[in-house]
Amino acid sequence: MTDFNHSEIEEYCISHSSPQSSLLCELERKTLLRSVYPRMISGALQGRFLAAVSQMVQPYTILEIGTFTGYSALCLCEGLKPGGRLITIDNNPEVETLARSFFERSDYNQQIEFIIDDAARRMEMLMPPFDLVFLDADKENYPRYLKLASRLLNKGGWLLADNVLWGGHVLDASHKNQKETKGVVLFNQMLANDPQYQVVMLPLRDGLTLARKIC
Numbered sequence: 645m646t647d648f649n650h651s652e653i654e655e656y657c658i659s660h661s662s663p664q665s666s667l668l669c670e671l672e673r674k675t676l677l678r679s680v681y682p683r684m685i686s687g688a689l690q691g692r693f694l695a696a697v698s699q700m701v702q703p704y705t706i707l708e709i710g711t712f713t714g715y716s717a718l719c720l721c722e723g724l725k726p727g728g729r730l731i732t733i734d735n736n737p738e739v740e741t742l743a744r745s746f747f748e749r750s751d752y753n754q755q756i757e758f759i760i761d762d763a764a765r766r767m768e769m770l771m772p773p774f775d776l777v778f779l780d781a782d783k784e785n786y787p788r789y790l791k792l793a794s795r796l797l798n799k800g801g802w803l804l805a806d807n808v809l810w811g812g813h814v815l816d817a818s819h820k821n822q823k824e825t826k827g828v829v830l831f832n833q834m835l836a837n838d839p840q841y842q843v844v845m846l847p848l849r850d851g852l853t854l855a856r857k858i859c
């Protein structure tokens with residue numbers, strides 16, 4: 645097979661997917677210009693995938709762990725049932741103004757609850773059920789988030805987790821003691837071996853896992 649450049653493949657996939665809205669385009673641009681770590685944003689391809697999953701699931705309740713500038717939250721909202729809600733949590737107050745300004749300009753402002761807090765602390769306080777949970781915050785805490793999300797998810801609900809390949813470090817012994825790598829590796833093992841879930845790990849971008857809670 646021809647050795648394609650990874651970013652060329654991503655560009656080809658983006659150009660053969662439905663375009664993101666002009667609001668998401670503007671948010672992506674502003675994130676790239678203003679943020680210290682712009683690469684944290686889901687971006688066009690993963691964003692269209694999150695929106696497609698949400699449209700298939702048609703959740704009434706969504707929980708997102710790791711808001712950043714609000715891009716993935718707005719993509720996930722595209723599948724919300726009428727009257728449904730998305731709760732998104734981030735512990736960094738510096739992301740608040742930009743994310744809130746885009747939530748306010750979107751069609752989903754009334755459906756979004758944006759909480760600035762530590763994710764695990766707040767997850768312990770939330771009441772089930774959630775139909776879809778998206779994990780995209782600090783990787784060292786992924787195993788903890790899995791336990792907390794399992795309590796909150798409905799039977800038949802969906803768990804999505806980003807960065808499950810962690811830049812390939814999950815396969816690299818020289819990174820095995822790094823706390824983020826340890827967190828992702830343990831999370832991947834726990835989820836793959838948990839009989840409550842049907843799991844598929846996709847090599848989309850930095851790795852995205854979809855898991856259905858079956859009991």
Ligand SMILES: C[S@@+](CC[C@H](N)C(=O)[O-])C[C@H]1O[C@@H](n2cnc3c(N)ncnc32)[C@H](O)[C@@H]1O
Binds near residue numbers: 716
């Ligand atoms: C990869 S970014 C999220 C990207 C966003 N989901 C998107 O696709 O546009 C991770 C976010 O998790 C947040 N975060 C890190 N540790 C956290 C914690 N303990 N509790 C809540 N949020 C946390 C960071 O502040 C950061 O904004």
